[in-house]
Amino acid sequence: MQKIGVFVCWCGSNIAATVDVQAVSDALAREPGVVFSTNYQYMCSQAGQDMIQEKIRELGLTGVVVCSCSPRMHEATFRKACEKAGLNPYMVEIANIREQCSWIHKDKLSGTEKAVLLGKAAVAKVHLNTPLTAGESPVTKRALVIGGGIAGIQTALDIAEAGFPVDIVEKKPTIGGKMTQIDKTFPTLDCAACILTPKMVDAAQNENINILSYSEVEAVKGFVGNFTVTIRRKARFVDETKCTGCGLCTEKCPQKKVPNEFNLGLDTRRAIYIPFAQAVPKAAAIDPNYCTMLKTGKCGVCSKVCTVGAIDYQQKDELLEREYGAIVAATGFEPISMDKFDEFAYSQSPDVVTSLEFERLMNAAGPTGGTLLRPSDGTHPHTLVFVQCVGSRCDGGEKGKPYCSKICCMYTAKHAMLTREKYPDTEVYVFYIDVRTPGKNFDEFYRRAVEEYGVHYVKGMVGKVVPENGKLKVQASDLLGGQQLHIDADMVVLAAAVEPDKSARPLATMLTASMDTNDFFTEAHPKLRPVESPTAGVFLSGACQGPKDIPETVAQAGAAAAKVIGLLSKDRLTCNPCVARSDELMCNGCSACEKVCPYGAITYIDKEFRGPNRTTLLRRVAQVNPAVCQGCGACTVACPSGAMDLQGFSNAQIMAEVDAICK
Amino acid sequence: MNHMTEIVTRISGVNPRKCMKCGKCTAACPAYDEMDYHPHQFVDMVETGRLEELMNSRGIYMCLSCFACLERCPRSVEPAKLIEAVRLAVVRQQGRNHLKPEQIPALLDPDLPQQAITSAFRKYRK
Amino acid sequence: MQVNETFKPTVVAFCCNWCSYAGADLAGTNRLQYPADVKIIRIPCSCRLNPLFILRAFQRGADGVILCGCHPGDCHYTTGNYYARRRMTLLFSMLDYLGIERERTRVEWVSAAEGAKFAETMNDFVETVTRLGENRRLEDLRCKSE
Amino acid sequence: MQERIKAKAIELLESGVCGRVLGWKTGEFFYDVTPAVFESREEIERDFVFGPFCGANLSKYLIAESRKGGKVGAFLKPCDTYSFQQLQKEHRILPENVYAVGVQCGGMCDIDAIRAAGIKGVLDVEEQGDSLLVHTLYGDKSLDRAAALSERCRVCKSKKILGCAELIGEQGEEQPSARFEQVAELEAMTPEERFAFWRGELSRCIRCNACRNVCPACSCEKCVFDNPSSGAENKAPANSFEENLFHIIRAFHVAGRCTDCGECSRVCPQHIPLHLLNRKFIKDINELYGPYQAGADMDAKPPLVNFQADDPEPSVVRERGTNP
């Protein structure tokens, strides 16, 4: 039997005016197990807390009930006070007789009656409370960033700056991501490479950062502070440590017909290649799908020309297993495929390009050396039509993406403006549904395109594009002008919707991080925890969480880094002790709990149990990782046998409260 | 919602509120020049209850029912069904048949398939 | 029970800690009145509510049971209230199927900012339950011996 | 059919595929068939039966049998295979230790249905096409075969055999079933009528736990109703509340997992139509969350551990009811 002390607070007149506090403390004194009951003006005051502590010591109380304001207000205060007096803080329960009693009832009789009942419920609960000790788990002080785009780079740099080692896993042979392919950035029009490549170099040179390029995450085990990650380092057939990046091999390689993915297939590269001049690491890689040596065993030119002997045709994929305390997903985005939108003739004419392809066509390091030329015949285009919202804002499902891709309005304005600036002889049309330009200096930028550069903005989607006699017949409707337009364009540029990178879904499964129906990672809380995943220790950076432009990406990358730093700066993690616990003797291993756990806190083991008649039984039973469990209780209801219970809110405790209230 | 709007949305099963006014339907419409109201206007007018005007419009008979608008609409609004529904609502009224049997001989073209006549009756008559 | 005594129902409100319990606190802070018949039990999340607790409440003399949780999509634990929603829908439907008054059970989503909604909901629910009268169909006479 | 199954059982034993097989064993009468494990050709030849009274669903026995070491052969009727798959999904049956043979079924008869038709002292039954010739202590009686079928077979939902290593008889298909008609009839009643109906039925409950213990979905190590610390323990229905409590919670615990095999109603000594509770949940789930058949699909997520962001609100119960 517990020895319970009851402390009824007046809260000045806040409680005492509508609740007869004396009657409450008298009534509760008669409850079984209550050895002391009193009331006092301000329980949360130092004097009040002293009184509680004194009674704990004097009477050896094993449980404390405070009838006062909401536990959201002072539960922590009273728990701390009791802990100082040697009582386990989880032996304290609060009866909320202010917000949920005195403040909402005028009649003193019924208010007092209710306060007594609430007090009885708290006493009934304390009877069943057990001392809980918050568990601790150590923290591995190293972070993993998955994805080496601007988001991943920035996150890694910020974490490294704080002194923690961080690994970047990038599936491509170089870090840099989509931003490397962009020509200029809105709204300032500074060159993307000029601002990105120094960061890439910083990352490469930072001794806390270890770049694992051409690598992919294969498996993730463990939990916050203690992840074990298996990383596949794909064979690049070039020893990264020896290669100097001189590029001689890429000039001599006889296989010249490889579509160059960096330029989105607008030109070709060799079978051995360095993706682009500023690649980090600056090391060649052999594309096994095209290398004659790897395919037929005959060639070996690159090996012959390499002065440092970096070429290694025997290289195999390698699996690394590493420990991390925190993981940041920064898997970024891709433009969607244009297959479903053939009304724009993307597959029918090379002169219909996506905006990212257009970036390459405008870029000095691109296939045309920065001169805008039609891909079909290399001539200078005079009439350009930009179509926005291709695949965005659709009805979902088959039609396309239901969301706004957010960045298209701005980059289309940028493209239109740059085209007009470089080639004043062009006519540029932009077809839009809405122009969405919230952001610092964004709308001004768009207005400049219209007002200073004379870009024709037309409200209305393009209906169809038909290639005809070397021209692109664009049929559209000017909804504001109320006329049908038929434009003979030289080029059509499609602002394709963005979608999360294809690697995100399998990664989310490995991380037990949740995703929305569009495969964007979901955040732990949409407003208050936007850079954390609901899975503790997993953080989100950049466009894998939702469409973002560069400044937003960098801001989120920094925020994610701050969260990681906060986590890694702890030596041990204190766990919430109010977590689920499985009674292994009752668990039947059905996996219902595991299926509803949003945190992946439940795992199963096969365990030997003593059976009847000296037999042993091997049974599958659930185990809760208290470091990962957040204590929601979803599992406790999914469990039909009641093997899963929640500490601090156990079945017995809640039913005791129910009984006391309904008595 | 007024009575007529209700009938039209019920017949068509179209929710005009889904329209985001992108105009792709109109941009794709091959009968644009023949129509007094264009597909996107149709949707808007149904939503704002301007049914009277639509029912008296020429456009309802000019629509080819080619379904280009329906096919292209990013929001699955399906304007063609709406136009069809307005036309139905009109011809279902007393004396509003758009096609009279006696007109047929004048319209007859030797190459005209029989099915076209049947479907024209189905489309333009009660 | 005395003859002239007006019926005072017993109403148990299970509130999730993060939204609805805070909403109830806000109702208090704003001094929004609702009947003292409502007694709140704090649970971490609406998904913690076991159907057993609801039946237990009726057994012990409750006349109405209401569950309040975060709005769908806003759950502190991301998905808890979605599970709670399915469970309660099916449970309530079953109670209805057994002929137990469907108005005795309810789920309302109340955010931490919706103190007014909390008070309104409780006023309405208590009124509904009062109209229904004493719970007869799910009662345990042993608990009503007094 | 019986001879093919017996031959297969012997073959499984003698080829060493299985150390034992699970089947049905003949009894005192033609109908009191008992699930049994056979370990030798002699036992099989002497005692193994398969006939219209082999209604027992053997899947539940596989929970224990698949853990006894060695491989067990099992003959499963189409509806048994749904339970078989469902129990694998819940990791209760270890499939690697089971060699399942699907047995097509033409519907199982129920001795209680024959007795309910007013036939007393039943000694033997002969199948004569669509009718049964019943020999009794009081002379011979004739009965439509359909009238002797158990309720679940009259509304058979599927003749599809799932997840078996081989088949005896033709593979069947899911079929249209009127199994929700009775539920719909109840739904159409007033709450007062429903209450009276269920009171009448559930008040007969003696809490023998036959429904629970036979149920493949009820395979908990310890049932909440047997567990003194669960807060729900009760051994006997002390009053109407406890009758309701047991059946509501039992149906809820198997909701989304119940394959509607109908064993609960078959075994109830008090003839309570317990399947109507389970089917209510199945019907609700189908209507509210989309069609779902427990056990049909090894990968589908059970509806109670799943959700959609736009699921209907619980108020739908109040709104859709036609009777105020």
Added chain:
Amino acid sequence: MKKLPLSQLDAFFAALAAGQELYIPAGDAGTAAFTPWREGLKLTPALNTSRSAKDLFFPQVENLVDFKVTGKQIEIIENRAPAKPFVIFGVRACDCRSFDILDKVFLADPADTYYKTRRENGTIVTLACTEPEETCFCTALGIDPANPAGDVSGWIAEDTLYLQANTGKGSALLETLPMLEEGEKPELDQPVFDRLPLKDLDWSAFGGERMMEHFNSPKWASLAESCLGCGSCTFVCPTCQCYDIKDFNTGSEIKRFRCWDSCMYSDFTLMSAGQPRPTQLERFRQRFMHKLVYYPSTHEGEFGCVGCGRCLQKCPISMNIVKVAGTLGKEETP
């Protein structure tokens, strides 16, 4: 002997019910039950009730005593229902024999006063069987279904009910019923009892003498293997008499009650050190050893079974006392 035309049965029931509570078997086959008589209630066409007649003397749930809790005080309240006389009509010979078996348990010193009060207040009117079921085997246990015992024995022949008082209580009851006339029942020829498939069951292998042999028999394993461990056999059995005592906390009171228990349950006789019967085999064995061996060994060879056949009809997997007796009783050369 008294007689009554069946046409006057309703008036007869009404007169009986006027003096005390009257229970008659009513309802359809399969769910028939002893039901408090009220206007319009008809005798069941079924041979017997689903649950046995023992329920009226040893109910499934029975309150024993209450403890009132006020604050920290606990008060003991004797709270048994007041004894009321009642008549149970239509008890079959098998169920009637079950009272002898229950009496030997409950009325042995110290007597179970709850049961004793009901026995004293209850008057048993039996009814002879004419149309047995194939599951009946009372004759194999020395019971004559055509001539049942009871305070009053009853027969229905043609359209007349014949009643014969066997005890003082029975005579007193018949005295109160003026509509009864004097009469003698005709001799009834009932060859159906000779055709019962289970009439020749051999019980000679059972009784206390071969206790250890049966206990250690290897046959239990295969008999028990399909047992689901439910309690349907126990709860429909007219002679099972085990119960559990439990407390129910209403919040203000503790209600101490007893309820039937089943030796088939895993928590049967659960003790702090664990349970005495770890697997279903032992539990299954217990039930049948009790009926066929332990009970006779302490009660002059009388078996704890009356051959009513309920367990044959109700067992979900059709494993029952007849199969057990058949299997164990069979002499086999190992």
